[in-house]
């Protein structure tokens with residue numbers, strides 16, 4: 122497995138892999154790999170001849186420096202996991218390589234980035250699209266894979282690729298969960314044991330929502346029921362319960378007659394967790 126620190130090294134590694142016209146997949150990550158990331162790598166291996174990955178904690182998507190410095194770093198373990206999963210090349214740059222002196226260009230989906238979770242974290246999605254666009258230009262994959270847990274991020278990246286005619290196929294991969302249903306996240310290790318136990322309420326509230334949508338309900342009743350369910354857990358502070366059209370993320374209102382995306386976020390201690398489900402009536 123080649124570990125590339127510079128744009129030049131990564132481009133050379135990818136060019137060598139593509140020599141016979143092979144198809145290349147990219148799994149962008151910020152490290153602290155868990156089973157959710159490894160599911161992306163496994164799926165990448167099914168849709169391409171070679172799997173590449175990036176391991177870069179992107180500073181521009183963190184709105185506050187404490188969150189950036191608290192982000193778990195497990196580089197040696199991450200590289201070992203990539204290697205044993207058969208990843209051919211990893212792009213692992215320093216921030217200056219991605220954001221050299223004088224870098225001023227940003228990429229932003231102006232509407233999608235500033236609604237829903239984007240309101241809670243202003244500037245976050247602009248940082249994501251800017252770095253993902255750079256990663257696509259550097260790593261030049263045919264296909265890239267992202268988790269469905271970050272549902273808004275996935276829709277934003279699809280929109281960016283469509284709007285900018287970026288020749289990369291985007292594949293969303295279903296959320297991987299712990300045995301009790303908590304969505305895997307690099308943030309889970311930072312939860313206290315009490316908050317970790319309480320956080321299961323997120324998946325439970327989504328299961329409740331899924332049943333309500335299947336039985337027939339309105340967006341208003343659904344939002345109220347999910348909010349009440351999470352609020353009944355004293356360790357959880359609800360930050361958002363968004364119910365939107367599954368494809369364009371516009372707010373759903375009235376009776377639910379088409380697939381909706383349910384995106385929830387709640388704070389446990391200092392840790393903000395998100396989860397999502399697409400529910401079909």
Ligand code: PAF
Nearest residue numbers: 149150151179249252271
């Ligand atoms: O989902 C993530 O881990 C990050 O937002 C991504 C896509 C790697 C960009 O830094």
